[in-house]
Each structure stands twice: as C-alpha cells, then as structure tokens.
Amino acid sequence: MLTQLLLQVAVAVSILLSVALAGVVGRDRLSLLREEWKSRLRTSAPAIALLLAILLLNRIMRQQGRSLSQEYGVHMTEVFYTIEGEFVLLFQAIASPEANAYFSISYVYGYVFLLIFPVVAYAALPKTIDFRRLLIAYSLNYAIGLVFYILFIAYGPRNVFVEELTQTMLYDNNPQVQYLTTEVNRNTNVFPSLHTSLSATVATFAYQTRSTYPRWFPIAVCLSISIMVSTMYLGIHWGIDVLAGLALAGFCVSLSTYLVDRWSLTAILKQVRERVHEYRDTVTTPSQKNS
Amino acid sequence: MNSPPDESDESTKGISRRAMLAAGATGLSIGASGCINRVQSVVDPNSSTGMSVSILTLPGADGDREGAQIARHLEENLRSVGVNATINTRSRSELLETVLLDQDFDIYVGRHPADFNPDFFYEALHSTYAYESGWQNPFKFMDPSFDSEVRFTDPSFDGALERQRTVEGAEREDAIAELLWRFALEQPFIPVCIPNEYRLVQTDRFSGWEDGHLATRLGYLGLEPAADVEQLHALITDARPTRNLNPLSATARERGTVTDLLYDSLATYEETDDDSESNLRPWLAADWEWDGSTATIELREGCTFHNGDPLTAQDVEFTYQFLADTTLGRAPEASPAPRYRGQVAAVDSIAVEDDYHLTISASTSPEVGERAFTVPILPRRIWSERVDTRVTGNDEFSPPQGTWSLVTANNIPPVGSGPFQFADRSQGEFLLLERFEDHFSVGTDGVPEPTVPELRLEVDPGTASSIDRITSGGADMTTARLETYALGGISDDAPVERVEDTSWTFYHIGFNTLKEPFSNPRFRRAVARLVDKGWITETVFNGHARPVAAPVAEKWTPDSDSEVDSLVWEDKDPVTPFLGTDGELDVKAARSLFAEDYEYDDNGNLLR
Numbered sequence: 001m002l003t004q005l006l007l008q009v010a011v012a013v014s015i016l017l018s019v020a021l022a023g024v025v026g027r028d029r030l031s032l033l034r035e036e037w038k039s040r041l042r043t044s045a046p047a048i049a050l051l052l053a054i055l056l057l058n059r060i061m062r063q064q065g066r067s068l069s070q071e072y073g074v075h076m077t078e079v080f081y082t083i084e085g086e087f088v089l090l091f092q093a094i095a096s097p098e099a100n101a102y103f104s105i106s107y108v109y110g111y112v113f114l115l116i117f118p119v120v121a122y123a124a125l126p127k128t129i130d131f132r133r134l135l136i137a138y139s140l141n142y143a144i145g146l147v148f149y150i151l152f153i154a155y156g157p158r159n160v161f162v163e164e165l166t167q168t169m170l171y172d173n174n175p176q177v178q179y180l181t182t183e184v185n186r187n188t189n190v191f192p193s194l195h196t197s198l199s200a201t202v203a204t205f206a207y208q209t210r211s212t213y214p215r216w217f218p219i220a221v222c223l224s225i226s227i228m229v230s231t232m233y234l235g236i237h238w239g240i241d242v243l244a245g246l247a248l249a250g251f252c253v254s255l256s257t258y259l260v261d262r263w264s265l266t267a268i269l270k271q272v273r274e275r276v277h278e279y280r281d282t283v284t285t286p287s288q289k290n291s
Numbered sequence: 292m293n294s295p296p297d298e299s300d301e302s303t304k305g306i307s308r309r310a311m312l313a314a315g316a317t318g319l320s321i322g323a324s325g326c327i328n329r330v331q332s333v334v335d336p337n338s339s340t341g342m343s344v345s346i347l348t349l350p351g352a353d354g355d356r357e358g359a360q361i362a363r364h365l366e367e368n369l370r371s372v373g374v375n376a377t378i379n380t381r382s383r384s385e386l387l388e389t390v391l392l393d394q395d396f397d398i399y400v401g402r403h404p405a406d407f408n409p410d411f412f413y414e415a416l417h418s419t420y421a422y423e424s425g426w427q428n429p430f431k432f433m434d435p436s437f438d439s440e441v442r443f444t445d446p447s448f449d450g451a452l453e454r455q456r457t458v459e460g461a462e463r464e465d466a467i468a469e470l471l472w473r474f475a476l477e478q479p480f481i482p483v484c485i486p487n488e489y490r491l492v493q494t495d496r497f498s499g500w501e502d503g504h505l506a507t508r509l510g511y512l513g514l515e516p517a518a519d520v521e522q523l524h525a526l527i528t529d530a531r532p533t534r535n536l537n538p539l540s541a542t543a544r545e546r547g548t549v550t551d552l553l554y555d556s557l558a559t560y561e562e563t564d565d566d567s568e569s570n571l572r573p574w575l576a577a578d579w580e581w582d583g584s585t586a587t588i589e590l591r592e593g594c595t596f597h598n599g600d601p602l603t604a605q606d607v608e609f610t611y612q613f614l615a616d617t618t619l620g621r622a623p624e625a626s627p628a629p630r631y632r633g634q635v636a637a638v639d640s641i642a643v644e645d646d647y648h649l650t651i652s653a654s655t656s657p658e659v660g661e662r663a664f665t666v667p668i669l670p671r672r673i674w675s676e677r678v679d680t681r682v683t684g685n686d687e688f689s690p691p692q693g694t695w696s697l698v699t700a701n702n703i704p705p706v707g708s709g710p711f712q713f714a715d716r717s718q719g720e721f722l723l724l725e726r727f728e729d730h731f732s733v734g735t736d737g738v739p740e741p742t743v744p745e746l747r748l749e750v751d752p753g754t755a756s757s758i759d760r761i762t763s764g765g766a767d768m769t770t771a772r773l774e775t776y777a778l779g780g781i782s783d784d785a786p787v788e789r790v791e792d793t794s795w796t797f798y799h800i801g802f803n804t805l806k807e808p809f810s811n812p813r814f815r816r817a818v819a820r821l822v823d824k825g826w827i828t829e830t831v832f833n834g835h836a837r838p839v840a841a842p843v844a845e846k847w848t849p850d851s852d853s854e855v856d857s858l859v860w861e862d863k864d865p866v867t868p869f870l871g872t873d874g875e876l877d878v879k880a881a882r883s884l885f886a887e888d889y890e891y892d893d894n895g896n897l898l899r
Binding site: 063066070075077078081082154155156158159160161162163165166169171172175176178179182187188235 | 345350351352353354356359360363377378379380381382385718719752753755756759776831
C-alpha cells in the first residue's frame with residue numbers, strides 16, 4: 001500500500017515538476033544547468049551535505065526520539081487546547097467533498113511539489129547563492145523542528161475533535177495516506193507545523209526571487225497558503241502550530257541569509273590544516289628532544 | 292431518609308425494595324439529605340477558586356475514537372455546568388502509566404479489561420489496594436461511611452466485595468446484586484457501555500474462526516489453514532506488543548492476548564453456550580478437583596519452557612509467590628505485581644506434592660478461586676535470577692511496588708511455555724512468533740493446537756486501513772476490536788467475515804477519589820448524570836454497544852425478579868439517568884443539581 005502510494009506521489013509530482021520547470025524556469029536555464037551542474041554542485045556541496053545529514057538525523061530520530069521525548073518532553077495538547085479552544089473548527093465552515101479533495105491533494109502532493117520545485121529552479125540559476133540559502137533554510141527548519149518535537153509532545157486536533165472533524169479528517173477519506181504519514185512522522189510531532197514553516201520558507205524565497213521567477217511567486221504563495229490551511233482543515237495541526245511554523249520560517253530564512261557565504265569551507269579547511277601542522281610541530285618537537 | 296428502614300425481617304434479607312428505591316432517589320438528587328455541608332457555604336465564594344478538571348484520554352483519530360468522543364461529550368457538559376474542563380491526550384502506555392502507576396489524574400476515559408466473572412470488582416475497588424500501583428484500585432476508592440441511608444447486608448463496601456468471593460450459587464447472585472447497587476450509588480467510576488467485539492477475518496486462507504474467543508489463546512489455536520499457508524498474518528493497531536512483552540507490566544496492555552500465546556496458565560477461558568457452565572477448561576493442568584476450598588491439581592507431564600527447561604509444580608508455586616511479592620521476601624515490605632492482584636489474592640497457600648501434583652488452598656469459593664488459574668505460569672529459574680541480580684549488596688532493598696525495573700522491563704525475548712514462542716520484532720512495526728513444537732497441545736487429541744509455523748502481528752495505523760488491507764488480501768485478521776466508525780467499510784464481496792465474540796471489557800470514566808471534589812460520591816453521581824450513555828451508544832458506537840449501569844454480563848445484572856431493584860438498562864440509567872435528552876444537556880437542571888452542594892460565582896463558574 002505504501003509503495004503504491006509512493007509511486008502515485010512520484011508520478012504526480014514528476015508531471016507537475018516538468019510542467020512547472022518548462023513554464024517557470026525556461027529551456028535556456030535548464031540547458032545551462034545540464035552543462036554546469038558539476039561545478040554548481042561542487043560549490044554547493046557543503047549545503048547539500050548539511051541538508052542530507054539533517055534529513056538522515058531526522059530519520060534516525062523518528063525511532064530514537066520516542067524514548068528521548070518520553071524522558072524530557074512536556075505534554076502540551078491540553079495547553080494548546082486551553083489556549084486556542086475550538087479555533088481550528090472554524091475551517092469546518094468551508095467543509096465539502098471538493099474542499100476535502102483540494103486540501104488533501106495540497107497537503108500530500110502539493111507539499112512535495114512545493115519543496116522540490118525551488119531546489120531545481122534555484123539550481124538552474126548561474127549564481128548558486130539562492131540554491132545554497134534554500135538548502136540551509138530547509139536544514140534549519142528540520143533541525144529546529146526536530147528539537148521542538150522532542151521537547152513538546154502534542155497530539156493534533158483530529159485526536160481531540162473526533163466528531164467535528166469526521167467529515168474532513170485526512171485519514172478517513174484516504175486511509176492509505178496514513179501509511180505514508182506514519183512512515184515519515186510520529187503523530188506527536190505537531191508543534192511547530194513543518195508543513196507551514198517549509199511552505200512559508202519557500203514562499204518567502206519566491207518573494208525574494210520574484211524578479212527572476214515572476215511566475216513562481218504567485219504559485220508559491222497560493223500553494224503555501226493552501227497547505228497551511230489544509231493542516232488545520234484536515235485536523236492535523238493546531239492554529240498555534242501554524243503560527244509557530246510561520247515564526248520558524250521567518251527565523252530560518254533570515255538565518256540562512258546571514259549564514260550563507262559567511263564562511264568559506266575551503267578557508268576553514270585551510271585553517272584546520274594549518275592548526276594541525278602547528279599541533280604536530282609542538283608535539284613532535286619535544287619528543288624528538290627526549291629521544 | 293437518613294434513618295434505616297424497618298429493622299424487622301427485612302434487614303436479614305438484605306436491602307429491601309423500599310430502601311433501594313429510597314437510595315435510588317438519593318441517586319437522583321445529590322442534595323436531598325444535606326448531610327455534607329460544604330465549607331464553601333460559610334466561606335466567601337469570591338475567594339474560592341473555580342473548579343477545573345483535566346480529562347485524560349487516548350488520542351481520538353490515532354488511538355481510540357470512541358473513548359475520545361466520550362471524553363469530549365463529558366468535557367462539553369462539564370463546561371456547561373461551569374466546570375473548567377480540558378482534554379489531556381496521552382498515548383496508550385502513558386495513559387496507563389499516569390493512571391495506574393503515577394496515579395496523578397483527575398478523571399480519565401478508558402476501557403477496562405474487566406473479566407467474564409464479576410469478581411474483577413474486588414481487584415478494582417478493594418480499599419486494601421488503594422495505595423498500591425497497578426490495576427488494583429487505581430481509583431484509590433475507600434470504603435465510604437456516607438451511605439447510611441441504605442441498609443445493606445454487608446456493613447461496608449469492602450465487605451460486599453469480599454462476600455461475593457465466598458458465597459456460592461443464588462447467594463452469590465444476591466451478593467453481586469447488592470455489590471452492584473453499592474457501586475451504582477458510589478460511582479467510583481462511571482460505567483458507560485460494553486462495546487460489541489467485532490474482528491475482521493479472511494476466509495480464503497483460514498477457516499475455523501468461530502471456535503475460540505479471538506482475544507484469548509484459543510482463538511489462535513485450531514484454525515484450519517488452506518494448503519501452503521505458512522503464516523497467520525494478524526494486524527494490531529496498538530504497537531505496544533512490539534515494545535514490551537513483560538507479563539507483569541501494568542502499562543503494556545489492557546488485556547493479555549499476546550501474553551496468552553507466549554505463556555500458559557493452569558486453565559484457559561472457553562466460550563460456553565450454557566450460562567451455568569464454567570468458562571474455564573483445563574490447560575496446563577490436566578485436571579483439578581475441589582475438596583471444599585482446596586483444589587488438587589494435576590499438571591500435564593513433560594511440558595517445557597521455550598528454553599527447554601521443564602515446567603513443574605515448583606514453577607507454578609513460584610509464580611503465585613512471585614506475583615504476590617515480586618521481591619521474593621527480600622524487601623522489608625511485600626511488593627505485589629501491578630497485575631493479577633485479585634486472582635493471586637484468592638490463593639491462600641500452595642503445597643507441592645511432586646513435580647506434577649500440587650494443592651492450592653483458596654480463600655474463596657472454587658468459582659472465584661479458579662480465576663487464579665488463569666495467570667501466566669512463569670519459569671522460576673529465570674525470574675528468581677532476575678530478582679537476585681537486582682538485589683544489591685548490603686543496602687536496604689526496597690524497590691517501588693508496581694514500578695520497579697523487574698515489572699517494567701520489556702522482557703524480550705520472553706520465555707514462557709505457551710503455544711507460540713518469540714522469534715523476532717521490530718519496534719513499532721511487527722512482532723513475529725513461531726510455533727512452539729514442544730507445546731503439549733501439538734498432537735494431543737481434543738486440545739486445539741497452533742496450526743501454522745508462524746504468527747506475525749503487524750502494526751497497522753488504524754481500523755479503516757486494517758479493513759482495507761484484509762479486504763484486499765493483505766492480511767488475515769485484526770487482533771484488536773474493530774472501531775465501529777469503520778464497520779461500514781467492510782465489503783460484502785470480498786472473502787472476509789466479521790466475527791463477533793462475547794464482550795465484557797467496558798468503557799468507563801474513572802475518578803481519582805482521593806482528590807477533591809471527586810472524593811465526594813454526590814459529586815461523582817452528579818457527573819455521571821452529565822453522561823448520556825444511551826446517546827453515546829447510538830451515535831458514537833452506531834448502536835454496536837450496550838449501555839450499562841452495571842458493567843457485567845447480563846446474567847449478573849439484577850433484574851426485576853431480583854431481591855433488590857433492577858439495574859437493567861431500560862431506555863435510561865436506572866440510578867444516574869442523563870439530565871437531558873439525545874445528548875443535549877438540560878443545563879438549568881444540571882446546574883441546580885451541582886448548586887445543591889457547591890456554589891457558583893457571578894460568572895456562572897462552579898467553585899470548589
């Protein structure tokens with residue numbers, strides 16, 4: 001069931017990607033990317049490695065995080081519920097089978113597309129700065145999210161408002177989606193909403209690069225708003241999770257701008273090599289004396 | 292109403308119908324006798340704080356929809372009467388940890404494992420267990436002195452719990468009727484309903500599903516696989532069996548289906564058509580015979596544990612001693628296991644005659660004493676070594692009862708003597724068991740045996756997806772009870788069948804009776820009247836449940852022929868009927884009920 005769903009997602013996202021790449025990025029940039037991808041990859045290697053490492057860590061923590069969370073985590077469901085009450089139920093006003101379909105598709109397919117497209121689009125730019133910045137921002141989102149997930153244990157609104165959300169609950173309409181979500185996430189990983197923070201990150205980048213990719217900006221904004229609403233409409237996140245997601249996005253985008261190009265890895269390596277040499281000198285000199 | 296009814300012949304018969312009706316009436320109105328004068332009535336209400344209540348429950352969509360909906364119903368109605376109620380969600384093991392071990396809660400909603408025999412009440416409510424951790428009396432309920440309005444045969448609640456354990460036949464039925472009435476008036480927990488137990492099974496690969504209860508070991512034995520079927524593939528929606536297989540753990544399970552497969556017990560539960568028959572049949576014991584309150588037990592010869600050690604009468608003796616004191620006398624105080632407390636308490640003494648013969652003296656009637664025969668028999672060598680390694684040097688050894696490492700450790704791999712043995716597991720994903728070829732049932736006539744080499748219990752996210760998967764041939768059965776919301780998704784065309792087994796586990800709302808205001812039975816009764824059990828069974832369970840005032844099988848529920856008044860559900864709860872209709876609370880009536888004992892501030896908040 002999982003493989004079948006993964007295949008569906010892969011096919012749908014590939015189609016979306018090819019259409020969007022042709023319409024937004026354009027043939028010229030893509031053909032240039034085909035020529036220069038090696039050198040661009042080399043320049044961006046540290047950022048890529050960082051993201052891969054964080055994703056791997058995320059994967060490991062899906063199992064290990066459980067026990068850590070039990071040890072150090074604080075239960076927050078009751079707190080969130082006390083603060084915001086039935087806020088997410090407001091979205092039930094627009095509930096309909098069409099809305100169910102739209103938000104479910106946004107949440108699953110739209111989200112995957114929204115995250116992958118800018119990676120390719122920014123890689124297709126001759127200057128790699130936006131590409132690297134995006135990867136760093138993604139990494140920060142995941143890394144900070146991970147820490148929060150260990151510290152805050154909370155269940156989403158679908159676990160409290162069962163009756164009210166029956167019509168729109170993602171898993172009821174698409175039980176097989178549950179195989180996918182349980183594979184990538186634990187159900188207590190709610191605060192902050194990474195769907196929100198990553199969508200908002202992409203939307204902010206789209207705003208910053210709107211002169212390069214004018215067509216992408218409105219698409220990214222619409223899609224990311226749909227995804228944010230979908231998390232509440234489908235009963236997955238509390239309003240507070242979405243707010244925290246927005247704050248996290250703001251923080252990660254600013255920090256990525258601050259961090260990128262701040263240090264050059266080659267310079268650091270050079271420094272390290274010099275240090276090692278110095279150290280070796282100080283260690284070897286006295287021992288030679290002794291012998 | 293405070294004066295006992297006529298002391299003449301009625302008192303010898305127990306509760307008179309008149310007294311019962313009077314008590315029932317008190318149940319309806321918590322303030323009638325006015326015997327509890329709350330401090331608040333003299334204290335300025337503005338200086339008091341509002342009453343707030345935290346309702347512990349499982350996550351709805353991902354854990355237990357029905358339970359979460361009961362919690363939500365209660366929460367909304369508590370808010371309506373001015374109580375600041377919130378919902379507090381915990382995972383299955385954390386919920387049990389909070390309630391049974393930490394005992395740090397106000398109210399919780401959960402499913403009680405109960406038992407086919409109403410004697411489970413003894414473990415659940417006896418005051419001796421109020422300060423123990425585990426399934427024994429998590430409500431910390433203690434014999435109240437308040438119910439002087441009613442004349443019962445037994446002077447106390449504990450007395451009633453004890454009496455039903457010793458008397459037999461019609462006398463026991465009366466004792467239980469009286470106990471249930473006391474319970475209904477006290478409401479240490481609110482019994483909500485007994486849901487029907489449905490499971491979905493695949494009929495192409497296996498047949499014989501109806502023979503045993505699928506929550507017990509017999510359900511998994513004697514199944515007839517089609518040719519070439521090598522594995523029984525069961526789906527579980529609860530991942531705990533992939534993490535902890537300690538038969539003593541209080542938090543790893545509500546009921547012990549997996550323990551039943553890995554471990555044997557002297558007797559095993561069997562469904563019977565005739566109500567008067569015993570539900571227990573010999574299992575590890577080849578036979579037993581009662582002489583008064585002493586049972587002479589003959590074990591099956593040649594049984595071994597999964598590691599090859601022989602299973603003898605010494606292991607049986609050890610098991611009962613160990614469950615009664617998991618430190619085996621090494622600590623200043625006995626440390627009873629957080630499970631099987633009621634069963635083990637029925638055992639007075641054990642005498643081993645030889646490797647295969649022993650006698651067990653019960654402090655109860657044989658009927659109740661036989662419940663002790665259902666506990667898992669543990670290998671003495673392994674568990675006594677575990678105690679030895681934990682007893683440290685000369686330091687005083689006093690592990691916390693119910694929570695020390697021996698009873699909470701995951702016990703993987705488990706070594707039992709049951710029909711299946713542990714093979715592999717992956718946390719949160721699956722538990723793989725394999726047939727124990729040396730099990731006594733293999734090749735024994737008249738005893739159902741494991742018929743497939745492997746039993747794989749795989750974690751599936753929920754009932755709806757489990758049904759999808761079995762319908763499309765991706766698995767053979769659901770081990771968990773199907774949640775009723777998804778029953779409509781079962782296809783008529785697929786080779787599947789919905790199997791129903793006898794149900795005795797019940798949903799309930801438990802109070803921490805040590806805490807104010809839940810220590811007040813009048814408050815608890817008032818809360819019970821905020822719960823529309825009839826509406827819950829109709830809407831939340833779609834009619835697949837039985838609302839109850841007495842959470843026991845129908846045959847034990849006092850009816851109109853009984854000595855006492857009926858506790859049978861007839862459109863409404865006979866003792867604590869809902870204050871409203873169709874799930875809608877009559878807020879005014881409810882508030883005035885609470886106002887009899889408590890005060891409201893100007894904003895309509897109930898004060899403690």
